[in-house]
Each structure stands twice: as structure tokens, then as C-alpha cells.
Amino acid sequence: MPLTPDVAMSSHADRQPAPYAGRERKRAALLAIFALCWVGLVLACVVTESRGVSSPALHAVFAANIVFHPLMFALVYGRWLPERVVDLACLLFAAGICAACMVLRLYFPVQGGRIELERLYLWIPVIYVFAFTVAGHKSSLALSLGLMALFFAISLPYLLQSPAERFASLTIQLHVVSAVLVTALYFFSGHHQRLQLTMDELAALSHTDELTGLPNRHRISQVVDYELLRFERHGRGFALILIDIDRFKDVNDRLGQQAGDLALKALALRARQTLRDGDTLGRWGGGEFVIVLPEAGLDDALRKARALCAHVGRTPLIDDLSITISCGVASVTPADMAQSLFQRADAALHAAKQHGRNRAESAAPA
Known part of the structure; x- marks a missing residue:
């Protein structure tokens, strides 16, 4: 018998394959995030300058961010980089900014005196969470351990030379929390990966002729x-x-x-x-x-x-x-x-x- 079309088939304008639609939603979200971050950074720079609490180190941080976010916006908008490259670039940029600020505050108090270490240490755990979203299960662990080693290496001379300084205890707490967080993320990432494999297998079965x-x-x-x-x-x-x-x-x-x-x-x-x-x-x-x-x-x-x-x-x-x-x-x-x-x-x-x-x-x- 000749082939007959599926009468219930909908208009193609209303039905995008899930992977394609997901990529488009993520791209739109990234564009919005880059735009909002750029606006927020410009406002923060203006407020900081108006209050007279800025410094050369903060100028450099603001300048790097104000350049980075429009650049990434243009690259994502023009689809000039794969999604994974964009994610990895954002992760490494954030880690680099935190590492630079950490060096300035611990070893160059004159230049980094305006950097609040307590707030900086709140951002570093977020980087580990982000790391487990940009790569596979084992790759994310390796990336997180590499970043942990970077921050530990930066702080080690300070901890050895100034164990009684007020930032020493806070820095040790950061490393302990980071180790616990990466361990937990690795555990939950493995569980999610196994669950995702099961869902992918079910999806493949639903799309495959037996x-x-x-x-x-x-x-x-x-x-x-x-x-x-x-x-x-x-x-x-x-x-x-x-x-x-x-x-x-x-x-x-x-x-x-x-x-x-x-x-x-x-x-x-x-x-x-x-x-x-x-x-x-x-x-x-x-x-x-x-x-x-x-x-x-x-x-x-x-x-x-x-x-x-x-x-x-x-x-x-x-x-x-x-x-x-x-x-x-x-x-x-x-x-x-x-x-x-x-x-x-x-x-x-x-x-x-x-x-x-x-x-x-x-x-x-x-």
C-alpha cells in the first residue's frame, strides 16, 4: 500500500526538535546575561568612582569585565564560537579575575587594599559549581581540582609566612569549603550523569524502530x-x-x-x-x-x-x-x-x- 502522511502532523513552525530549541534558548539566555552584566558593571564602576572608593586594581577589574562581556556578546550573537568554548572562556575569565584579585589583596595590600577578600571568597565556590556545568563528569572534576590547586598555590606562601594574619583563617576555611563542595559536586554530577544516560536511552528507544x-x-x-x-x-x-x-x-x-x-x-x-x-x-x-x-x-x-x-x-x-x-x-x-x-x-x-x-x-x- 502506498505511504500515507500522518494527518496529525503539525505545522513546522510550531515544532522544533528539542536539541535545536534548547540551544536557541541557551543562546538567548547568554546574550541577556552578557548584556545585563555589562550594564551592571558600568553602573558599579560609576557608583564606585562617585563614592571615591576606587583604586587602580578595581579600575583594572572593571576594565577587563567591561571589555570581556561585549566581546562575548558579539561572539555568541554571531555564532562564531561553539557553546562549550564560550562556557569555558567564561569560567577561565572568572577564575582569572578571582586569582588576580586574591594575589593583589594578599601580597600587595597597597594596590589591592580596596578589594574585599570576604566577598571575593564568596565567588570562588560559585566557580566550582560553574565548572561542573561546562564539561563531562570526569573532565569537570579535573578542571575543578586544577582551579583548587591554583587558589591553594596562590595562598600557600601567605599562610606559611603570616599564619596569624586575619585573612589566614578565612583562607583556610575557603580551601576546606572548596574541597567539600567539589566532592559533593562530583558525587551529584555522577548521579546526574547516570540519570541522564537512562533518560537518553529512553529517548533513543522512543525514536527508534525496534x-x-x-x-x-x-x-x-x-x-x-x-x-x-x-x-x-x-x-x-x-x-x-x-x-x-x-x-x-x-x-x-x-x-x-x-x-x-x-x-x-x-x-x-x-x-x-x-x-x-x-x-x-x-x-x-x-x-x-x-x-x-x-x-x-x-x-x-x-x-x-x-x-x-x-x-x-x-x-x-x-x-x-x-x-x-x-x-x-x-x-x-x-x-x-x-x-x-x-x-x-x-x-x-x-x-x-x-x-x-x-x-x-x-x-x-x-
Whole structure:
């Protein structure tokens, strides 16, 4: 039976794949944070100057922050750096500022006299929390231990030379709290990682066809909606190939369902051999499959579909079982939504069946 589109499929404007939507929300949040931090720093600098409590060290801290935040805003806005690089840059910048302020306050009291060490030590534990959000479980631990070693190395000469100074006890408390915090973060990060793996496995199962291991109908619908969104925003076209095994019911009736299942698995493996890295092959149901071809035109998709028909029919799939497939091809147009695109590809598939099977036909534009 020819492929039929999912009637309940929503408009592509309302359905973004979760990872894409999550990245966009994080990007918007980062832009807002950088903008608000820059405004807050400028106001803090003005207030500090107006009260006459500034110093050259504070000038340098304010200047570094006032330059850093607009720079990161521009890099995030232009998508010039990967997310992980942005996160790591922010972490290292914050650690560097804290380390510099710590050095000035402990060893250069004249230059760093305006730096309040108590408030500075409140920020350092926050850096460890941030470290466990920018990398994997073990990498976060290594990063946190490295930062802990940095702050300990900075304070060690001060603790050895001035154990009775008023900041010595506070600094020791900082290192103890940091060690406890990193240990707790490592424990909870490991628990979260195990929980995340379980959730990822469940998500993979919900998106995977159990028999063939290919993306299932729900996942293919998400991929198509995402490609429609890219076409709408960036003009990047794509095409669909709908595939139906010719007389698949006869295979099941004649050889049994087990032979039919083996044929589906073998067809999935053979079809993968003709695809590019960015193409998506999925099972729609029964003997029906879908291929999504990003940034492919109608002619390219039709050539690929014809090559696939020839590749499948050239040799038996399993033992002496030879099958053929029919394909319907459609490429996206500005008038398309998911349902109309599938309908046109289905019409082309129906035409291929009517014209003798073992062939590919293309759909007229919307």
C-alpha cells in the first residue's frame, strides 16, 4: 500500500526538535546575561568612582569585565564560537579575575587594599559549581581540582609566612569549603550523569524502530519539521524519498513473517550504503521507508532514488529472495508544510506503482 502522511502532523513552525530549541534558548539566555552584566558593571564602576572608593586594581577589574562581556556578546550573537568554548572562556575569565584579585589583596595590600577578600571568597565556590556545568563528569572534576590547586598555590606562601594574619583563617576555611563542595559536586554530577544516560536511552528507544534500528515515524516527522524550519529561515532546501517494497504482503504470505522481517533489516542495510552522512533513513511502518535529503534538489533526489531502486533489485537481499522497491520523490517549495510535502511524495510513489513498480517518480511542485 502506498505511504500515507500522518494527518496529525503539525505545522513546522510550531515544532522544533528539542536539541535545536534548547540551544536557541541557551543562546538567548547568554546574550541577556552578557548584556545585563555589562550594564551592571558600568553602573558599579560609576557608583564606585562617585563614592571615591576606587583604586587602580578595581579600575583594572572593571576594565577587563567591561571589555570581556561585549566581546562575548558579539561572539555568541554571531555564532562564531561553539557553546562549550564560550562556557569555558567564561569560567577561565572568572577564575582569572578571582586569582588576580586574591594575589593583589594578599601580597600587595597597597594596590589591592580596596578589594574585599570576604566577598571575593564568596565567588570562588560559585566557580566550582560553574565548572561542573561546562564539561563531562570526569573532565569537570579535573578542571575543578586544577582551579583548587591554583587558589591553594596562590595562598600557600601567605599562610606559611603570616599564619596569624586575619585573612589566614578565612583562607583556610575557603580551601576546606572548596574541597567539600567539589566532592559533593562530583558525587551529584555522577548521579546526574547516570540519570541522564537512562533518560537518553529512553529517548533513543522512543525514536527508534525496534526491528531495523532506524529512526521511526515520530523521529522522521521531527527531522522533516526541522528541515522545513531551516528552509523557512535560511532558504536551505531538501527533498524526500518515500519507499515502498513491491508486493511485500506476498513475501509475508508466501515465506512467513520472519522472512519478511529479515528482508526489512537487509533492505535497511542496503539503503544505507547509498546515503550521505547528513541524510536520514527511517522506517515509516510495514514495508515503507523514508529518506530525508538535506540541501538536495528534485533532480538530485530523483537520481538517488533511481540508483537505490537499481541497487536493491540488483542482487537478492537474503538467500534467494529478490525484491524491488518503488520510490516517490518530492522537494520542498515555499508553499509546503509537512503534510503537503508528504502528500506530493505519496502521489509520486503511487504513480511509480501504477507505471510498473521498481522505479522512481517525482512529484509536481506544490
